[in-house]
Amino acid sequence: MSARRTGWVWHELYGWHDTGRAAGYVLGAPGVQPFGHFESAESKTRFASLVEVSGLREHLVEVRPRAAAEEDLLRVHTEAHVRSMQEQSRRREGGDMGDGTSPFGWNGYEVAALAAGGTVHAVRAVLDGTVDNAYALVRPPGHHAVADRGMGFCMFANVAVAIEHARAHDGLRRFAVVDWDVHHGNGTEAIFLDDPDVLTISVHQDGNYPADTGALEDRGRGDALGTAVNVPLPPGSGNGAYLAAFDQVVVPAVEAFAPELILVACGFDACNADPLATMMVTSSTYRTMTAGLVALADRVCSGRLVMSHEGGYSPIYVPFCGLAVVEALSGHDTGIADPFEPDWIDWPGQEVQPHQQAVIDRARALLGPGASR
Numbered sequence: 001m002s003a004r005r006t007g008w009v010w011h012e013l014y015g016w017h018d019t020g021r022a023a024g025y026v027l028g029a030p031g032v033q034p035f036g037h038f039e040s041a042e043s044k045t046r047f048a049s050l051v052e053v054s055g056l057r058e059h060l061v062e063v064r065p066r067a068a069a070e071e072d073l074l075r076v077h078t079e080a081h082v083r084s085m086q087e088q089s090r091r092r093e094g095g096d097m098g099d100g101t102s103p104f105g106w107n108g109y110e111v112a113a114l115a116a117g118g119t120v121h122a123v124r125a126v127l128d129g130t131v132d133n134a135y136a137l138v139r140p141p142g143h144h145a146v147a148d149r150g151m152g153f154c155m156f157a158n159v160a161v162a163i164e165h166a167r168a169h170d171g172l173r174r175f176a177v178v179d180w181d182v183h184h185g186n187g188t189e190a191i192f193l194d195d196p197d198v199l200t201i202s203v204h205q206d207g208n209y210p211a212d213t214g215a216l217e218d219r220g221r222g223d224a225l226g227t228a229v230n231v232p233l234p235p236g237s238g239n240g241a242y243l244a245a246f247d248q249v250v251v252p253a254v255e256a257f258a259p260e261l262i263l264v265a266c267g268f269d270a271c272n273a274d275p276l277a278t279m280m281v282t283s284s285t286y287r288t289m290t291a292g293l294v295a296l297a298d299r300v301c302s303g304r305l306v307m308s309h310e311g312g313y314s315p316i317y318v319p320f321c322g323l324a325v326v327e328a329l330s331g332h333d334t335g336i337a338d339p340f341e342p343d344w345i346d347w348p349g350q351e352v353q354p355h356q357q358a359v360i361d362r363a364r365a366l367l368g369p370g371a372s373r
């Protein structure tokens with residue numbers, strides 16, 4: 001690993017985003033004792049804590065987030081959605097992002113605007129040469145939000161807002177988004193469905209969330225046909241399936257597309273300990289995929305790579321997956337070992353299974369001749 005200047009976005013306010021007392025995401029149903037929402041602060045604050053305590057933070061370049069301006073949000077979202085979020089955010093009791101399972105507390109708009117702005121500023125730091133690459137540990141996440149509403153715990157489409165900001169201010173045109181959150185990146189895909197200059201690739205658990213999007217056959221529209229790529233992996237997929245999907249679909253697709261910037265919708269909910277999915281990925285696979293993206297970015301876009309944090313609901317395990325990713329981005333090894341991986345790495349099914357490989361083969365075949373190698 002060669003050392004890089006890696007930008008690091010984190011703000012205390014991300015930990016203050018209030019998702020209330022739902023049990024997971026169920027609120028007020030008979031027999032359901034109130035607990036905490038799945039999208040709680042802890043997986044993010046503990047990730048930031050480990051980056052600090054491990055000493056890795058000293059090797060990173062702090063990039064201070066600033067809130068996305070209204071005009072930044074309005075390049076992607078409807079005015080009605082932005083106004084609704086602002087209005088609900090002023091209520092003491094807060095509101096909901098748009099689907100009834102994505103609550104936010106008082107002032108939630110300000111936190112979400114800071115999450116979009118954190119991704120914007122991570123991109124800016126890479127484009128102006130302040131850093132080589134960057135990790136934006138932002139909250140709430142963004143990849144499910146569509147133009148006219150939030151959903152799936154996402155208020156605004158953080159990555160899409162950053163892309164449109166870079167187009168408006170930095171003159172970039174072509175972008176690739178690699179989404180390895182375990183849920184389908186439906187919002188990013190929908191926002192750029194007709195845009196031939198944004199490649200969206202989502203590797204996700206088939207039929208998990210949203211249930212009706214992310215099929216292999218969904219590949220974009222019109223002039224943009226082929227610029228949406230979906231790899232809906234079967235439940236139970238582990239390290240072997242993810243590495244195969246990465247090597248055989250993600251890398252050739254990005255390489256053929258030749259973007260000017262690679263963004264990653266970085267969720268850690270494909271990990272072996274996640275309560276919202278049933279995959280088995282461990283930290284070394286996130287490390288390997290990140291190292292692969294660093295090398296890929298070197299080949300196609302002068303190393304320009306920005307990750308924006310998405311889901312990941314294990315407060316215990318997300319920090320170790322995150323540490324592995326930021327170590328691989330920065331080329332700095334803290335020497336802190338993932339204490340869980342030895343117990344999980346040899347589970348039966350960690351190798352790619354035939355029914356998983358079949359999905360990867362189909363996704364690869366749909367890439368077309370430009371991506372064959």
Ligand SMILES: [Zn+2]
Nearest residue numbers: 181183269311
């Ligand atoms: Zn997710």
